[in-house]
Amino acid sequence: MPPSAKPEPRSTPAPKERLSRELVLTTALALVDAEGLDALTMRRLGQQLGRDPMSLYRYADNRAALLDGVSELVLDELSICPGEGDWQSELRRIAHDLRDLALRHPNVVPLLVTRPLSTPLGLRPLGTLRPLEQILTLLINAGFSPVDALHVYRAYYGYLYGHILNELQEYIVDPEENEVLLRLxxxxLPAKEFPRLRALAPALAVYDGMAELDEGITILLTGLAGRLSPDATPAP
Incomplete structure (x- = not known):
């Protein structure tokens, strides 16, 4: 080597991002978004992070804790402001935001809908309970009694999750087919047993999730407004 020549510096690998609960959960959510809930295991998550799976137990005790963390992470994207606007406008906005959230993370929706069924209310992750607390506050401030506010919440979320699950279903059997009966x-279906459903094929074929959600929310809110006592005054 000539005396003036300098050896080329050796390239050093980029340092790994410091492991944290946030990194673990965001990576877990990305894995679920890409491949579904069944893909989320400690081993697979460790591979995604380039870490020993055993190191992940510092941030989640088991797979169930990972699922709870993913639920919290997704629901953290849902903004609820009990003190802003009138209660009907806020519930309508939340409904659209929750639908958008579901469309961004469709693989997480079954987790949000079914996982709470296996966990007592007081043992659920705090992040999954905050929407309930915030919506109860919104409704009570609007003049509903606490018990009525709970009834409203149940009817409201029951409708929302039902709509979202319905929208995420596969409606189209053959997208290349022009005839709507065949496409769907x-x-x-036996024509004599399902005449009305078959007749609705054109409407089913042009399903508009946003418009359908808004129509259902209008029906729901109109009924709920009728339950509110005329002399009820919003809380300051």
Whole structure:
């Protein structure tokens, strides 16, 4: 080597991002978004992070804790402001935001809908309970009694999750088919037993999730407003 020549510096690998609960959960959510809930295991998550799976137990005790953390992370994206606007406008906005959230993370929706069924209310992750607390506050401030506010919440979220699950279903059997009965697979239904459903094929084929949600929310809010006592005054 000539005396003036300098050795080329050796390239050093970029340091790994410091492991944290936030990194573990965001990576877990990305894995679920890409491959579904069944793909989320400690081993697979460790591979995604380039870490020993055993190191992840510092941030989640088990897979169930990972699922709870993913639920909290997704619901953290839902903004609820009990003190802003009138209660009907706020519930309508939350409904649209929750639908958008579900469309961004469709693989997480079954987790949000079914996982709470296996966990007592007081043992659920705090992040999954905050929407309940905030919506109860919104409704009580609007003049509903605490018990009525709970009834409203149950009807409201029951409708929302039902709509979201319905929208995420596969409606189209053959997207290349022009005839709506064939495209939706409704031609398989006996015509004499399902005349109304078959007749609705054109409406089913042009399903608009946002418009359908808004129509249902309007029906729900109109009924709920009728339950509110005329002399009820919003809390300051």
């Amino acid at each position: 697979g409704l031609h398989r």
